[in-house]
Amino acid sequence: MAAVLFYILLAVVVVLSVFACYLLVRILQVFFKARRLEAMKNYETIIYSAVRKLGPEKTLESLLPSPKTQLLEEVLLRMGDEGAEGWRDKVARLYELGGFYEKRLHQLDSRVKSRRSRAARYIGRIGAQNAVSRLKELLWDDKEEVRDSALFALGRMGTREALEAMLAALERGDRWTEQKVAEAVEEAGDESRQLLVELLRDPNPERRAFAAEVMGKVAGPEEAPELAKALRDPDIDVRARSAGSLGKISDNASRLPLLRALEDPEWEVRSQAAKALGHIGDAEDAKRLVLCLRDREWWVRQNAAAALREMGAAGEGPLIEALWDEDRFARETAAQVLEEASIVERIIEDIGESGDDIEGYRVIRRLAEIGCIGTLGQVLLDMPEDEMRGRLISHLSDIKNDELQTMIDRALRSANSNEAEGRDRG
């Protein structure tokens, strides 16, 4: 019994001791964290208030003669992240004077990958531009983590040299690298345009494709002819991305090459060209786009239909004509787009306002014949005027479509019940 009690007491003592240790560790953690934050705040205040007046060298010599290096570096990195106007150079200089730059530069050659990666990130955060050549080497490091950090650092620098170095990494061929380079290119603004035009002539198709895509965001009508030339590139990806970018630039002069691209043997290019023509929105292209509704590839039909819809009234006429097209795909796609563009509701509204509209009835009838009766059914149910509903139903009643007949019956039933309800109220 005594032994059992002893062991129970021992267990209690052990648990209490562990708990006490845990509490002690927590208290110490909070204490040191508070001290650290306070010291960092002090450094930050000193740097912000003194650097402009005294300059980086004197600030460090007179006000921060023996700082805690780890904390000072952290403060400088945070200031580098903020990147306030006119401060970046001073922060970079302070970083150099503190000996951190030298240390991190040295660590870029470390055998430990986490050290190489961290050093690259720190240099990038500070924006030390003389490290570009060293960071460029890291883009081909064995470790993914290090390569990513180098990319990050070069992106933060944003100079032409850094951009050129980053473009080399495009050979990795992943979307994330493209994204990082695109961000840097975009931030570089006008300076990057010429670089991208040069890149469009690069022998590597991946680089050309990247340039074609990013130009859609940063280029203007002046660069559009270069993209138009790229529509004849041997690589599908380059052609498709160029077509997409021409659409984003929306320069009317690009219409002709884009219309030619609608004949491209590859569906990716045709679909992007159709989309681009929709963005440009010239009414003259509507008839050519309607022909794309017959394309054997779903995406081309889909994009051509969306482009025609985007054109508004100019695209609607050819779409209505396509309802009588001999090609089933063309008919169905045109019907879907017209339905999405609320043609049924608009025709009903017109009939309500201006009496009988023979063309309108013809379109509705054709939609019903094709089997495109979704909106029609809804309209029949929601229609407030019985007379018009009756006329519409009489136009549609001879069409042999079970679903349509069910909808008509439902609409009639609903009309009768409304009538009965009205009578009851009366």
Next chain:
Amino acid sequence: MSFYSILTYLAIIYYLALYSIQMFHLLLGYRAALHWKKLGYQAETQRLYRSELVPPISVINDLDFMGSDPVEWVDKLFSERFPEFELLVMYSCESDPRVEELIKAYFLRRVDRVYRRSIKSPAPLEVFQSDDRRLSLIRTEKLPRGAILNLVLNLSKYPLLAVVGNGVQMEKDVLIRMVRPFMEGRVRVPVVMGMELPLEMEDEDLLPPRRITKYSLMESLRVQLGYQVGAPYLGGPVTSYSALALFRKKDLLEAGGFDPNMPYMKAEMDVLLRLHRYLREQKTPYHFVYLPQPVARRPFPERWSDHVRELKARRDSISAVLWAQKDMLFRARYGRLGLIQLPAFWIFVKLLPLLGFCAYAVVIVLFAFGRIGWPLFAGFLLSSMAYPALVGVGTVIAARRELGILKGQGGLLYGYAFMTQLWFRQFSALAPLFVTRIGKERRLES
């Protein structure tokens, strides 16, 4: 050494192996979390929302999964920062007031959708669509979820498919965070999943109020951080279910889509294993991703019976899926998956309730009848209860440090983590063996 001692040693080895594997996975998961943290994953990913290079996503949800206010759910999703996505909402009931509500709120119009039939699927009965085509409401027949997901595969426009589970609320910026692994392209990423947390967690992500939910959360953290996050580094996870999963549509189609006869959880688990099979047969280097970050919140069990029911559904799904793909076992063609992951999954997951029950029964009986001594019995208890409790504590440490949740509850939290492994897990593992009938009856009632 007596026969009885050998039996006890076997039981001890079984538990030691099981929890050592989990501890190893936990370390791998922790390493992954650290890796992403070091790369500034969150901060850099935030920048993607302005990008045009981000692949667009089709998000799929079921009207019944959206809770009582689907309009609010849709509003919340549409406030996500993401360059381009569409939402497809599926439902089967013809006259549902929630449908009317959605149609009115988003001015949806009935359209006859022309779509690409990439895989065999049932046809939609009705399609309602918003003018900007971002929201579609699709009525289908009452079909198993697998068939509905196949229809969605046909109807969706975009190359990535996000499948949302029952009652799920997405975390902020989740789409942008989940899409990044697809862009990294070191190896092919067919699916991205992420950590799920209870909806009911209190402010500042503290423990949920109900006791069973607390235990359930601890257990879920152990499974997620102690297996799913780390498993992709070892060629796994064999199969998995996540409240929010993002698939590459092309891979899904090539793997044959979802099984049209399976319910939701089973269909998702099944397709993951078939994705493994397909990609390994094609000799394509690939990597499943389970993000060590909270991506979704879902209702966690509030009662013991709910917990057991959920657990049983999971176990049934695992059994069905493993059985359906049993020919992958011990086949060198499937690499580490066939030779290590799958056999280990059978022994330590599928057969755990049975082997665990036998181990406990045998060791207790042997001890009661004096066939084994105190040291062996204590060794068994340490390996089956105290060791997993350490794993549980490890997951809490990882969750606090890397997920940034459950901060500020100190010792209480570790107490729960410890207790969960001490008794809750043992009972949970054995419960489905005894409550099969009760569960079925209750399901029928509900």
